[in-house]
Amino acid sequence: MTLIYPRESFFEAHPKHDSPTYRSTAKRHPKQPLIILPHTKTELSGPVYGHEVISEFDNDLTRQHAGEPQGERIIVQGRVLDEDGRPVPNTLVEVWQANAAGRYVHVVDDHPAPLDPNFSGAGRIVTDENGRYRFTSIKPGPYPWRNHHNAWRPAHIHFSLFGHSFLSRLVTQMYFEGDPLFPYDPIFNEIPEGARDRLISKFDLDVTEPEWALGYTFDIVLRGRNATPMEK
Amino acid sequence: MSGITPSQTVGPYFAYALTPTRYALHEIFSTDLTGPGVEGTKITLTGQVFDGDGVGIADAMVEIWQADSKGSLEHSTLGSGKANSGFKGFGRAESAANGGYTFTTVKPGRVDGADGKPQAPHLGVTIFARGMLTHLFTRIYFEDEASNADDQILNLVPADRRHTLIARKVGDNAYHLDIRIQGGDETVFFHA
Numbered sequence A: 001m002t003l004i005y006p007r008e009s010f011f012e013a014h015p016k017h018d019s020p021t022y023r024s025t026a027k028r029h030p031k032q033p034l035i036i037l038p039h040t041k042t043e044l045s046g047p048v049y050g051h052e053v054i055s056e057f058d059n060d061l062t063r064q065h066a067g068e069p070q071g072e073r074i075i076v077q078g079r080v081l082d083e084d085g086r087p088v089p090n091t092l093v094e095v096w097q098a099n100a101a102g103r104y105v106h107v108v109d110d111h112p113a114p115l116d117p118n119f120s121g122a123g124r125i126v127t128d129e130n131g132r133y134r135f136t137s138i139k140p141g142p143y144p145w146r147n148h149h150n151a152w153r154p155a156h157i158h159f160s161l162f163g164h165s166f167l168s169r170l171v172t173q174m175y176f177e178g179d180p181l182f183p184y185d186p187i188f189n190e191i192p193e194g195a196r197d198r199l200i201s202k203f204d205l206d207v208t209e210p211e212w213a214l215g216y217t218f219d220i221v222l223r224g225r226n227a228t229p230m231e232k
Numbered sequence B: 001m002s003g004i005t006p007s008q009t010v011g012p013y014f015a016y017a018l019t020p021t022r023y024a025l026h027e028i029f030s031t032d033l034t035g036p037g038v039e040g041t042k043i044t045l046t047g048q049v050f051d052g053d054g055v056g057i058a059d060a061m062v063e064i065w066q067a068d069s070k071g072s073l074e075h076s077t078l079g080s081g082k083a084n085s086g087f088k089g090f091g092r093a094e095s096a097a098n099g100g101y102t103f104t105t106v107k108p109g110r111v112d113g114a115d116g117k118p119q120a121p122h123l124g125v126t127i128f129a130r131g132m133l134t135h136l137f138t139r140i141y142f143e144d145e146a147s148n149a150d151d152q153i154l155n156l157v158p159a160d161r162r163h164t165l166i167a168r169k170v171g172d173n174a175y176h177l178d179i180r181i182q183g184g185d186e187t188v189f190f191h192a
């Protein structure tokens, strides 16, 4: 399927490369103007990775070890859509997160909070024919970082998605409704104001499983819309 | 209608999920795009990713996306998604401590451009890292391709910056291109 990729939706949603409040951007953003790239088949196409790359328990981060991880069990689900609201089926979603104490298994994470021998925090899901994904995990803890004095990241799960093309590629973070750290987080606040809510998952009683796990819904909209606009 | 989902940085802790070579997780992606029976000229591509101080970025992720050796994208979302050789056209690398990256792939063939004319052989490239709220798009071309002179996109780039997109030939089927995020000889990045 060939889609078009309006640039307006990109500018409206994505943070700028240079952020005065997120210090690490200072030496990691281009100073020369970006050159507008005409979309060729290289950009309009993308890789195909489907169910064949998924292993058992990739969609259940609570069952990847001998025992169960510490923390609040959660179910995260939603739909991956294009800009017209059409589902993006059979697309790979990669997720990773800190454990309940706010610690990553990554070797460079030196936050003095305990690792959990029963939690790695990495998962993969492929969306179904309706663009739906769903995985089970535990709620990640907030964690400190050194951007400024007393800096803490709101609890979040990292997401990586492909979609229909190289242009729809997205790496982002999902947050949780009502997090008191939102006003203090530069990474979240560098998103244009009108678009920030799109990264906040909603508690969902219909997804919540009795006696088992709280449910959260997080829909993701990737770049791309039909070349022939739908009738309104 | 709701707008697109905003980008956020990949952060410093992606490797155990996205490039888990050093971790227990099975790998989906590789720095070697060639499988048994892949057609075309096998090449290695190396380089380093540098920040604005000229320091190698130790926590970057570099992804490449390309046509096969015949310029076909049959393996992609625009084709059947399958290629005879199992060629996927996509590679992902975690940078080394010095910012270094290495890919093994095949030299891509020519793909039609937006103007309908064949483009010079090239790779699409995305760069992700801590300190990048939105990833960066660039391209890699090859210095030994005469078709570079007529490439529509290279010709959009000011002549004195084009070399930042063109990998040098450093040996038999070996190419090298450094990616400078900022500063002197800054790589050309695109608004894709």
Ligand SMILES: [Fe+2]
Residues within 6 Å of the ligand: A098, A153, A156, A158, B011, B013
């Ligand atoms: Fe994080």
